[in-house]
Amino acid sequence: MQRTLSDISYSAEEIDLAAIAKALSHPVRIRILRLLAGETCCFTGELTGLIPMAQSTISQHLKALKEAGLIQGEIDPPKVKYCIDREKWAKSRALFAEFLKLDGRVGCC
Amino acid sequence: MQRTLSDISYSAEEIDLAAIAKALSHPVRIRILRLLAGETCCFTGELTGLIPMAQSTISQHLKALKEAGLIQGEIDPPKVKYCIDREKWAKSRALFAEFLKLDGRVGCC
DNA sequence: TTAGTTCATCGTAAATATACGATTGAGATG
DNA sequence: CATCTCAATCGTATATTTACGATGAACTAA
Numbered sequence: 001m002q003r004t005l006s007d008i009s010y011s012a013e014e015i016d017l018a019a020i021a022k023a024l025s026h027p028v029r030i031r032i033l034r035l036l037a038g039e040t041c042c043f044t045g046e047l048t049g050l051i052p053m054a055q056s057t058i059s060q061h062l063k064a065l066k067e068a069g070l071i072q073g074e075i076d077p078p079k080v081k082y083c084i085d086r087e088k089w090a091k092s093r094a095l096f097a098e099f100l101k102l103d104g105r106v107g108c109c
Numbered sequence: 110m111q112r113t114l115s116d117i118s119y120s121a122e123e124i125d126l127a128a129i130a131k132a133l134s135h136p137v138r139i140r141i142l143r144l145l146a147g148e149t150c151c152f153t154g155e156l157t158g159l160i161p162m163a164q165s166t167i168s169q170h171l172k173a174l175k176e177a178g179l180i181q182g183e184i185d186p187p188k189v190k191y192c193i194d195r196e197k198w199a200k201s202r203a204l205f206a207e208f209l210k211l212d213g214r215v216g217c218c
Numbered sequence: 219t220t221a222g223t224t225c226a227t228c229g230t231a232a233a234t235a236t237a238c239g240a241t242t243g244a245g246a247t248g
Numbered sequence: 249c250a251t252c253t254c255a256a257t258c259g260t261a262t263a264t265t266t267a268c269g270a271t272g273a274a275c276t277a278a
Contacts, residue, residue: 007161010136017139024130026266027119030208034123037211045224052116057267059226064265075274080225093209099139100202135236154254166237168256173235184244189255220278227272234265241258248251 017099020092023068028053029061036071037084045079126208129201132177137162138170145180146193154188 010018024030028051035050047062048055062082065071069088074081119127133139137160144159156171157164171191174180178197183190 008137008140010140014136014139014143018134018136021130021133021139022135025127025134026131027123027127028117030123030126030130031117031119034208034211048225054268055225056227056269060266063226079223089209093206096205096209097202099143100198100205157255163238164255165239165257169236172256188253221276222278223276224274225272226274228270230268230270232266232268234263236261236263238260239258240260242256244254244256246251246253248249 013095013099017095019068020070020095023065023070026061028058029065032058032061032065033070033084036082037089047082122204122208126204128177129179129204132174132179135170137167138174141167141170141174142179142193145191146198156191 024033031051032047035047047058051058062071062073066073069085070092071082072085074083133142140160141156144156156167160167171180171182175182178194179201180191181194183192
């Protein structure tokens with residue numbers, strides 16, 4: 001990670017896909033998304049109860065998911081309600097589906 | 110990244126999904142997969158021609174993709190042929206599709 | 219006002235990731 | 249055999265990630 005990344009010009013799709021993938025690249029974040037996307041909406045408080053990790057760590061993962069646009073936070077004092085961002089969620093589904101549709105021809109391998 | 114990750118027990122699906130996502134979490138790897146999954150199979154040599162990065166760096170990314178199971182390397186001296194692993198590819202597609210199908214109920218948000 | 223909750227942020231330590239150039243090793247070619 | 253090419257690996261520097269405890273800010277409740 002020195003200089004080059006900027007030399008290569010990536011398409012918006014490549015950048016988006018990589019960013020979303022990065023957000024999904026830790027099992028605890030998958031778990032969190034599962035919990036949020038599941039039954040009902042959750043509060044962070046419930047998450048700290050469900051996941052044996054320091055509250056600050058969970059908050060950090062939530063922040064990462066929020067920055068990736070995958071979830072939204074709604075303040076509902078004294079708690080903060082987190083929900084998945086359904087729009088981004090759908091966009092992600094489309095992006096991954098399209099990307100993983102590419103199916104190396106039978107060709108040479 | 111101290112001790113805990115091992116304290117939490119993740120499902121195989123969560124771990125798989127995170128691992129695949131991690132492999133996809135860098136735009137250059139998306140690019141590489143695109144190239145490999147696209148028209149024909151490629152050789153690493155062609156990749157170094159197509160991507161303005163040091164050969165060693167590309168090799169490192171290829172290794173990451175290989176370890177994630179997303180691509181296969183075939184020795185075809187004096188070159189090494191890389192192709193996407195169609196089985197893993199299909200499995201990944203299914204995993205992501207299933208995961209991203211979860212769609213937060215209309216509920217509270 | 220004074221506590222008590224709840225969550226974000228700070229500071230920090232350790233692990234991983236990312237990039238490079240240099241080197242090595244395997245096989246082809248002269 | 250000597251050499252060339254291609255790709256992997258090594259060594260290294262720097263950046264980022266991940267986790268924790270401690271602290272801070274905002275609101276509630278007594």
